[in-house]
Amino acid sequence: MQISARNKIKATVVSMAEGIVNEKLILLTSRGAQLSSVITSESAKEMSMQEGDTVTVLFKASHVMLSSTKVDGISARNQLAGTIDNVIKGIVNTEVTLLTDTGEAIVSIITNESAKELGVVPGNKAVAIIKSTDMMIAK
Structure with missing residues (x-):
């Protein structure tokens, strides 16, 4: 499958x-x-x-939120810190690959506006947030 x-x-x-x-x-x-x-x-x-x-x-990549730091007071249970490895900007959305501190690659799809506001560029730190x-x- x-x-x-x-x-x-x-x-x-x-x-x-x-x-x-x-x-x-x-x-x-x-x-x-x-x-x-x-x-x-x-x-x-x-x-x-x-x-x-x-x-x-x-x-799904669209279920992965990104933050520049860990977030306190949020209901999402999974927060994985890492470094942005790859960024592909589309017309509406940006695909971001985060390499976590433990070595997992996590793909996120966020809006271009969010990517700009977060300063999403390779080498920057970020946190992937995923609801259980x-x-x-x-x-």
Whole structure:
């Protein structure tokens, strides 16, 4: 199967918090970053999800927000600091590749206006912010 999500990261399920409707997964990437994902309990059951499982975390580039620094007081659970590696400016949007401090490459699509306001250029520091509910899990 091929999938259009630009971000695909291998990880291990470190812990699971089971709920009636959803389950919260804490994941550790192969490079050492911690991620949080929320999936439906039914999906976890269908995949026979267990702690220790190796999974692929998938999320769309358009679901990755960027900030110049870590943000306190935000509901998004995943904040990964790094350095901007590549920038491709389009007519409306800019594609930004961030190389995280632990070595994961994360692709974000933001508006050209946001890219300009944030000073998005290769070599600058940035933080990728992704909601737990935007992270899909493949097993």
